[in-house]
Amino acid sequence: MHDKRFCYFDNNATTQVAPEVVEAMLPVLTEHWGNPSSAYEFGTRVAELIEGARTKAAALINAEPREVVFTSCGTESNNTALSSALRLSPHKRHVITTAVEHSANIKFGRHLIQQGYDVTFLPVESDGSIDIHLLEQALKPETAIVSAMFANNETGVIFPIEEMAAICRYKGVPFHTDAVQTPGKLKLDVKALDIDFLSLSGHKLHAPKGIGLLYVRSGSRLQPYIIGGGQERGRRGGTENVPYMVGFGRAAELAMNSIADENIRVRALRDRLEDTILKTIPGAARNGSRVDRLCNTSNISFPNVEAEAVLKKLDQIGVCASSGSACTTGSLDPSHVLMAMGMSPARALGSVRFSLGIYNTDTDVDHLLAHLPRIITELQAETP
Numbered sequence: 001m002h003d004k005r006f007c008y009f010d011n012n013a014t015t016q017v018a019p020e021v022v023e024a025m026l027p028v029l030t031e032h033w034g035n036p037s038s039a040y041e042f043g044t045r046v047a048e049l050i051e052g053a054r055t056k057a058a059a060l061i062n063a064e065p066r067e068v069v070f071t072s073c074g075t076e077s078n079n080t081a082l083s084s085a086l087r088l089s090p091h092k093r094h095v096i097t098t099a100v101e102h103s104a105n106i107k108f109g110r111h112l113i114q115q116g117y118d119v120t121f122l123p124v125e126s127d128g129s130i131d132i133h134l135l136e137q138a139l140k141p142e143t144a145i146v147s148a149m150f151a152n153n154e155t156g157v158i159f160p161i162e163e164m165a166a167i168c169r170y171k172g173v174p175f176h177t178d179a180v181q182t183p184g185k186l187k188l189d190v191k192a193l194d195i196d197f198l199s200l201s202g203h204k205l206h207a208p209k210g211i212g213l214l215y216v217r218s219g220s221r222l223q224p225y226i227i228g229g230g231q232e233r234g235r236r237g238g239t240e241n242v243p244y245m246v247g248f249g250r251a252a253e254l255a256m257n258s259i260a261d262e263n264i265r266v267r268a269l270r271d272r273l274e275d276t277i278l279k280t281i282p283g284a285a286r287n288g289s290r291v292d293r294l295c296n297t298s299n300i301s302f303p304n305v306e307a308e309a310v311l312k313k314l315d316q317i318g319v320c321a322s323s324g325s326a327c328t329t330g331s332l333d334p335s336h337v338l339m340a341m342g343m344s345p346a347r348a349l350g351s352v353r354f355s356l357g358i359y360n361t362d363t364d365v366d367h368l369l370a371h372l373p374r375i376i377t378e379l380q381a382e383t384p
């Protein structure tokens, strides 16, 4: 294969573990492998490593360390927040979320409906934005919790979380946000946002897969999802995943320092990629708001092609990108996010997401731009 490079434009799916994170984790795997609950020094030293990581993770979102609960992933954090609210108020059987959430919330919401709960999936506008008056109208006395994502993983569109949280606080309903896509891109301040719960995931911020975080505002109650030992102040059972917690802590530090790089350099790469595609490929169109959007994400639809075919051709030249389509029972379903924005199934199925990150360079963008117009033309010629 000529001109084979590896260009990773799928940072919203997962990110490369930062070398600094690996370096921080290694001594925990090789030397500090004691049980943090043990009373002897070989254990208590490990407990200190956890608290160091917790302090760093808390700093990323301006929380107090004791408000941070480590989990196994973003999905667990989201499930924990919703499930806890329902179990703490058994008489409240209504949940509000949005139609464009990650499947962690969409599928959990559908599961709740099967269990007899009432779930509202708030609709979005054609640019992916949300009309917060619909949230006001959807709130009921039986609403146990509202959960809305901070930034969309497919389009990058950002929701007005502070305003949504304020509406919920006024009505006395707990508010959770899935902020998995925001570290390193947006400044996070749970105190200013005035929210109850927030989810993060390690592998979206250059830590490994298998570690997540749930922020629980002090004073907000949490019913543990995993019941066992008294770890995480009784809020999440199971012997702690210390190496990954330490990795998360280091990644949180790096994310705080990479906000400028992401918002200046990565944004410029994304804009050049997107603007050139829209200018050079006839009929190509951006999906989602241009302005209220993460600096790294570009979701583009191409006419008369299937995204899956584009992704296969891109793979042949070493480019990783993705579509929001989901393969269910052998057939390809268009992205629920793009469908909720009112797109036709054909346009949704012809949409590709490019999500950039701190390790991308101008050369990566040049490589993609050198091949993409030809790939699209070739595929369009094959389409009857």
Ligand SMILES: *Cc1c(COP(=O)(O)O)cnc(C)c1O
Binding pocket: 012, 013, 072, 073, 074, 075, 076, 102, 104, 149, 151, 152, 153, 178, 180, 181, 201, 202, 203, 204, 210, 211, 212
């Ligand atoms: C990736 C992602 C998740 C799931 O996180 P995991 O750690 O993979 O479970 C949840 N929400 C959003 C917005 C995501 O992008």
